[in-house]
Amino acid sequence: MSASQAPANVAIRFRDKQIEMAHGAGGKASRRLIEGLIAPILCASASGPLTDAAYVNVGGGRIAVTADGFVVNPLRFPGGSIGELAVNGTVNDLAVSGAHAEVLLVTLVLEAGLETSVLEAEIRAMAQAAERAGVVIVGGDTKVVEHGKADKMYISTTGIGRSLPGVRVDASSIRAGDKILLSGPIGDHGITILLARGELELEADLRSDTRSVLPLVESMVAACGPGIRWMRDPTRGGVATSLNEVARDCGLGVVLQEDLIPLRDEVRGACELLGLDPLHIANEGQFIAIVSAESADQALAALRGCEGGEGAVVVGEISGQPAGTVLVSTEYGGSRVIDMLVGDPLPRIC
Amino acid sequence: MKFVDEFREPHLITKAAEEIRRLADPKRHYRIMEVCGGHTHAIYRFGLKDILPENIELIHGPGCPVCVLPMGRIDDGLAIADDSTVIFAAFGDMMRVPGTHGSPLEHKARGKDVRIVYSPTDAIKLAHSNPDKHVVFFAIGFETTAPSTALTLIRAKALGLKNFSVFCNHVTIIPAIRAILDSPDMRLDGFIGPGHCSTVIGCRPYEWIAQDEHKPIVVCGFEPLDLLQSIVMLLRQLRDGEAKVENQYKRVVPWEGNRAALKAMAQVFKLRPYFEWRGLGFISQSALQIREEFAEWDSEQRFTVPGVRVTDPKAAQCGEVLKGVLRPSQCKLFGNECTPEHPVGALMVSSEGSCAAYFNYQHRKTLVPLTMSISA
Numbered sequence: 001m002s003a004s005q006a007p008a009n010v011a012i013r014f015r016d017k018q019i020e021m022a023h024g025a026g027g028k029a030s031r032r033l034i035e036g037l038i039a040p041i042l043c044a045s046a047s048g049p050l051t052d053a054a055y056v057n058v059g060g061g062r063i064a065v066t067a068d069g070f071v072v073n074p075l076r077f078p079g080g081s082i083g084e085l086a087v088n089g090t091v092n093d094l095a096v097s098g099a100h101a102e103v104l105l106v107t108l109v110l111e112a113g114l115e116t117s118v119l120e121a122e123i124r125a126m127a128q129a130a131e132r133a134g135v136v137i138v139g140g141d142t143k144v145v146e147h148g149k150a151d152k153m154y155i156s157t158t159g160i161g162r163s164l165p166g167v168r169v170d171a172s173s174i175r176a177g178d179k180i181l182l183s184g185p186i187g188d189h190g191i192t193i194l195l196a197r198g199e200l201e202l203e204a205d206l207r208s209d210t211r212s213v214l215p216l217v218e219s220m221v222a223a224c225g226p227g228i229r230w231m232r233d234p235t236r237g238g239v240a241t242s243l244n245e246v247a248r249d250c251g252l253g254v255v256l257q258e259d260l261i262p263l264r265d266e267v268r269g270a271c272e273l274l275g276l277d278p279l280h281i282a283n284e285g286q287f288i289a290i291v292s293a294e295s296a297d298q299a300l301a302a303l304r305g306c307e308g309g310e311g312a313v314v315v316g317e318i319s320g321q322p323a324g325t326v327l328v329s330t331e332y333g334g335s336r337v338i339d340m341l342v343g344d345p346l347p348r349i350c
Numbered sequence: 351m352k353f354v355d356e357f358r359e360p361h362l363i364t365k366a367a368e369e370i371r372r373l374a375d376p377k378r379h380y381r382i383m384e385v386c387g388g389h390t391h392a393i394y395r396f397g398l399k400d401i402l403p404e405n406i407e408l409i410h411g412p413g414c415p416v417c418v419l420p421m422g423r424i425d426d427g428l429a430i431a432d433d434s435t436v437i438f439a440a441f442g443d444m445m446r447v448p449g450t451h452g453s454p455l456e457h458k459a460r461g462k463d464v465r466i467v468y469s470p471t472d473a474i475k476l477a478h479s480n481p482d483k484h485v486v487f488f489a490i491g492f493e494t495t496a497p498s499t500a501l502t503l504i505r506a507k508a509l510g511l512k513n514f515s516v517f518c519n520h521v522t523i524i525p526a527i528r529a530i531l532d533s534p535d536m537r538l539d540g541f542i543g544p545g546h547c548s549t550v551i552g553c554r555p556y557e558w559i560a561q562d563e564h565k566p567i568v569v570c571g572f573e574p575l576d577l578l579q580s581i582v583m584l585l586r587q588l589r590d591g592e593a594k595v596e597n598q599y600k601r602v603v604p605w606e607g608n609r610a611a612l613k614a615m616a617q618v619f620k621l622r623p624y625f626e627w628r629g630l631g632f633i634s635q636s637a638l639q640i641r642e643e644f645a646e647w648d649s650e651q652r653f654t655v656p657g658v659r660v661t662d663p664k665a666a667q668c669g670e671v672l673k674g675v676l677r678p679s680q681c682k683l684f685g686n687e688c689t690p691e692h693p694v695g696a697l698m699v700s701s702e703g704s705c706a707a708y709f710n711y712q713h714r715k716t717l718v719p720l721t722m723s724i725s726a
Contacts, residue, residue, distance in 0.1 A: 334574075336395060
């Protein structure tokens with residue numbers, strides 16, 4: 001997430017005494033840290049909601065800039081690896097901001113003792129992901145820290161993109177009645193990582209969904225650019241956190257229809273067992289789009305016509321009330337409020 | 351998903367809800383306590399309050415193990431964790447529960463070796479892979495989790511494991527229900543009986559509730575249809591003026607319980623003379639203690655624990671909420687000083703805690719659009 005645009009209307013003071021894992025989990029605590037401490041000092045002059053990328057004017061042209069950091073453990077997991085994630089994640093932040101990634105800068109922080117073969121595999125993974133996404137890696141930096149001072153390797157990226165013509169991602173353009181689209185099944189990445197850590201004796205045939213969503217975004221923009229109000233890739237904190245953010249930013253409500261939310265059985269099973277909500281689980285290759293009601297059919301058709309977009313669905317809509325809230329309603333008429341993720345998702349005992 | 355989807359079938363849920371509306375006497379107000387925190391969680395998660403008639407009030411009971419543990423015991427556990435040779439292993443639920451000087455998670459952030467485990471046997475694995483450390487497993491829970499702790503201790507003894515012990519905080523469900531029924535400010539019509547816990551103890555231990563207290567109790571599963579069916583069964587008993595123990599959760603709960611689990615518990619644990627519960631105070635013979643034969647693996651025997659009684663923050667009304675006297679939102683701190691992010695009391699931490707469930711899933715009934723059309 002880019003912190004270059006701080007909200008002017010909310011004054012949150014960061015009062016936590018120390019940094020904890022929750023501050024990096026992408027939920028409420030992360031937001032409080034950014035809005036309450038980082039943005040007010042570093043980006044005091046900027047205004048507007050937090051977005052995935054910042055738009056800046058350079059020499060008369062409008063470009064999108066984003067930065068991202070990757071600290072995943074384990075480095076390799078079914079369906080991907082940290083290198084692939086770094087490239088796709090950066091490309092996706094730009095894509096959902098309505099921009100086509102052009103160039104990337106990549107910084108590697110390496111722990112002394114890391115095997116060269118492991119590093120080389122990740123560099124190759126980055127090169128391949130960049131080629132697939134059509135983006136050029138033009139430079140970066142490398143640092144090495146003492147053994148034990150980092151966990152094998154961290155990657156930090158900067159991405160620069162040009163804005164896609166005919167689309168403007170802006171939460172304030174959202175209206176009641178707009179439709180909420182999801183590009184495919186959710187939770188694959190987060191659950192894959194949880195299982196790949198090997199702490200749970202659960203096995204499932206599941207792969208991370210890491211991929212560039214740019215082709216999907218581009219085809220949707222081509223089909224109904226002006227009808228697209230807002231997009232986001234729901235990474236840490238999951239769909240629930242992204243939708244809570246947009247509900248707050250646009251001052252309207254979000255209503256999801258539970259039975260329409262696409263979910264693989266493996267993800268559902270793991271979430272049921274561990275007491276996790278799939279709406280809080282991270283994704284690396286899906287995105288949410290809010291589109292005008294009139295454009296919904298067109299947007300959906302465009303997504304479904306793309307390779308990898310066949311599973312796209314409408315999962316809900318924007319409502320006038322209750323403002324700033326995400327509500328999940330069930331087929332049988334029950335409903336619940338779903339908040340942002342608080343802290344890390346922790347499994348329940350019983 | 352088998353054994354799940356069948357119990358979330360919308361048309362069956364609608365039918366059960368209709369039956370409840372048919373059975374509920376509009377002139378009566380029903381106060382039904384769901385004893386187990388897992389039920390509280392399910393009721394909110396599935397939005398069941400929305401489909402129940404107004405005159406059926408569900409009261410959240412004391413069956414959330416994390417919630418009933420008094421702060422002094424958390425402090426005791428964390429005092430053990432302060433020892434630099436100790437790896438302190440606990441379930442995920444415990445990690446955010448506040449002690450006087452912060453939660454286990456905050457202790458971890460300060461550099462203490464605190465680990466999340468998913469089962470007590472994971473703690474044994476930790477002991478094997480860290481032979482120069484002593485692993486303390488923070489055991490909590492009702493009869494649901496006590497057997498797995500018992501088996502772990504039996505295994506530790508059989509292996510002759512020297513660097514492993516258990517800080518035992520297991521409690522038993524029956525004394526808690528008795529304390530609720532003894533409470534003069536509590537008026538209840540019946541109980542939704544705990545499901546998981548009954549897989550171990552069976553249904554017989556509840557018979558006194560029906561016979562002596564004349565309250566119906568239905569042991570219940572955790573899916574929406576389970577809960578609604580149990581309410582139907584309770585309403586039928588109340589309509590007919592009956593008070594029986596019924597088992598709605600037959601697919602999992604045997605009437606006589608799980609003999610092997612009970613045997614393991616009896617081998618390893620004995621009842622403590624008394625134990626403090628948050629909100630309910632000291633209850634005699636309500637908690638489990640590790641027997642002398644297993645003293646070598648009892649953290650309370652191996653470490654000096656402060657054993658100081660710590661009262662909850664004054665303004666917090668966790669006790670009243672735990673007893674069902676107050677609804678979570680009626681607590682003075684609810685949603686202001688006490689939120690899932692900055693919990694003052696444990697009820698705001700555990701996903702089974704009624705405050706957390708209420709806060710996370712609370713329903714703003716008047717504001718909710720009831721129908722939604724999905725055109726695309």
